[in-house]
């Protein structure tokens with residue numbers, strides 16, 4: 511297994527060398543090919559590779575690679591959000607054409623997985639969800655709003671005003687989502703008041719690209735979220751940790767870790783769910799008398815293929 515691991519790490523280093531020499535990370539045949547090869551190289555989960563135990567040289571490469579992946583992901587979303595936004599001129603609803611986005615199917619699966627896992631820890635449908643780091647293509651909020659949470663409003667936060675402008679035009683033509691999707695331009699670390707109004711807060715994988723920044727974002731959310739509210743995080747496992755930062759239980763001070771789920775199919779991110787300590791254990795978690803939350807349907811058995819590492823279903827503090 512060791513030599514197989516070394517071989518695959520060498521392949522990743524080779525791809526990193528080519529990617530780090532690219533003039534631009536904006537979508538092009540060459541960029542798409544290299545990142546496509548990188549994702550398929552990192553997808554296999556039948557490996558015992560632990561990136562945290564690699565040499566300093568590989569660790570440095572990994573932290574640079576994660577940043578390059580994040581930059582490329584932002585450009586990819588910008589590119590397709592701009593194309594979709596241009597459909598407005600033809601009086602079309604951009605949300606009817608989301609499948610032009612290369613990773614749309616992955617978001618459909620990730621959204622379903624996160625909804626199923628969240629349902630296992632929720633006695634009520636959250637009336638308001640915050641998504642931190644929503645991007646030009648806020649696909650997580652869109653997938654949840656369209657297919658899983660038809661009565662929930664989504665407040666999307668992004669540091670980049672252009673990302674929010676593109677995202678706003680994406681939903682503007684949709685009779686339903688234009689009324690349930692809201693966008694706020696701010697760094698997560700400056701988002702304070704109002705965060706205690708959300709029963710569920712998502713933190714995008716790309717917010718906090720290294721351990722220190724990720725922990726800082728989590729600590730900030732712990733300070734401002736409502737007691738009992740749920741924090742949904744994205745992490746990475748095995749080779750996929752070359753693409754995204756890892757969230758560990760030790761990063762979640764002030765929270766009770768409820769679930770860690772490592773997909774083994776083509777859903778790249780692992781899902782981590784935690785509940786802010788104190789207060790009630792209902793998902794809406796907030797003293798929101800306006801919250802007409804209804805008992806969620808019977809929590810569906812998670813269907814995505816993967817491995818539940820922790821699943822504290824009781825969710826009691």
Ligand SMILES: C[S@@+](CC[C@H](N)C(=O)[O-])C[C@H]1O[C@@H](n2cnc3c(N)ncnc32)[C@H](O)[C@@H]1O
Pocket residue numbers: 583584587642643644645646647648649650651667668669670673696697698699714716717718
């Ligand atoms: C590219 S999106 C990926 C999320 C994806 N669209 C989804 O729906 O799951 C990640 C976004 O996080 C934003 N971001 C990064 N750091 C942030 C921070 N400190 N505060 C708020 N947004 C941040 C970036 O501007 C980027 O648009």
